[in-house]
Amino acid sequence: MDCISNKDYRDKNYRKEIEKYVKSHLSDKRWNHTVNVVSEAEKLCQMYGGDMEKCVTAAIFHDVVKELPNEELNALVRKFGFDEKYIDSPNLSHGKIAAALLKHEWGIDDEDIINAVSYHTTGRAGMSKTEKIVFIADAIEPTRVYNGVEAIRKATYEDLDRGCLKSLTDTVEHLKEKGVSYIDEDTLRAREWFEEQIDDFRKERDGNHMNSKDYALLAAETLDSKKAEDIIIFDIAEKSSIADYLILATGLNERSVGALIDEVEDRLAQEGLLVKSIEGKKESGWILMDYGDIIVNVLTAEKRDRYNIEKVWADCNTLSWEVKGNE
Ligand SMILES: [Fe+2]
Ligand SMILES: [Fe+2]
Known part of the structure; x- marks a missing residue:
């Protein structure tokens, strides 16, 4: 086949052609795996808003050369000018x-799509959503039965990133256990x-587990x-x-109170x-924030002199905090 470019992966007929080619190059078992990766990827696209056509195209093609003999894989590694580390390493190549x-x-x-196929075994830093979906669909499609796959599935359906992380962590542990010295x-x-x-x-979701005292101190700081x-807490x-806490502070003027x-x-x-x-207008000289x-x-x-709020709370304890000084 000649070197071609700019083909439309969104063209259904073209994808069918690719699919036919892949099927003719795989055993029934490997083709069945591929079909399952495609449907798993479709499911994850729906869950996480992935690009269905990209994910499906990558999933169809990801294992197309998986069953080629080693010499042929080595010849292709040389043909495409890949690093020597891919010689005799079919899992990586x-x-x-x-x-x-x-x-x-x-x-x-x-x-x-190209990256999703290229990194489907190893993953990589900075993976796109398409890459993540193809990577994890390959690892958890329904016919996969290795140790720990259920936990990875569960993590993936809760959070795509957590699923990918669990799969990568298990892979690294598994390789170490097997005594493999080289991990990609x-x-x-x-x-x-x-x-x-x-x-x-x-952090974003849990707000760092801060309590009201932590927040009061942070506001004062x-x-x-x-x-x-x-400033008094x-x-x-x-x-x-x-x-729980009431904070008082004085600003230089109305503008600085707003700032x-x-x-x-x-x-x-x-x-x-x-x-x-938030109560009080910016130019009023007294603004109250209710958290x-x-x-x-x-x-x-x-305003602070005039309303003397301190007096209202005079019999309350104050929270001592470290004054770090102005910026
Ligand atoms: Fe693969
Ligand atoms: Fe695969």
Whole structure:
């Protein structure tokens, strides 16, 4: 077949042609696996909003050379100029070779599809959704029965990244147990990358497990770093049912009161706590933020003197905190 390019993977008839070619190059067992990877990928596309046509095209082709004899695989590794590490290493080379055939002999230029085929065994750092879906569909399609596959399936249906991470981690452990000394760099980097992704995800979702005291301290620190003065955190939990902590701070003028409120709102939101309501206009010189468990009051010195809120809470304990100084 000549080198062609720019073929449309969204063209159903062309995909049928590819499918026919793959089927004619595989045993019934391997073809059955391929069909199952395709349907697993379709299912995951629906769950996670993946690109169905991309995933299906990659899934159809991913194992096309899996059953070629070793010498033929080696010849293809040389033909496409791949690294020597792929010689006599069919497990690692079959994805790379399939990707090159799909690109150069079937004219599929879409990088996402090519990468999904190329990295279907190893994974890699920075995988796209298409790559993740094909990678994990290959690992969990219904006829797969290896040790631990159920846990990987469960993780995948809860969270695509967690499923991929579990599969990569199990692969690395399994290879180590088998005494394999060489583990592909892409697999190791992919595992690290997913660990980072999932950490971020967890932080975002759980807001770092901070309690109302942590948030009150963070609000005070934020105010302090932005030049607010006379910051006091009252522990009002015992005296009042309205909140656990009440924070008072003075801003230089009306404008700075507004700016301080914005800072606190942004900083606490970064840690997962969203303000319930904000009372008082920016130019009024007194703004109150209600977070449910904590209340933040920022006032000008003039307003603070006039309303003397301190007096209301004078018999409450205050929370001591470390003044770090202005930014
Ligand atoms: Fe494979
Ligand atoms: Fe496969």
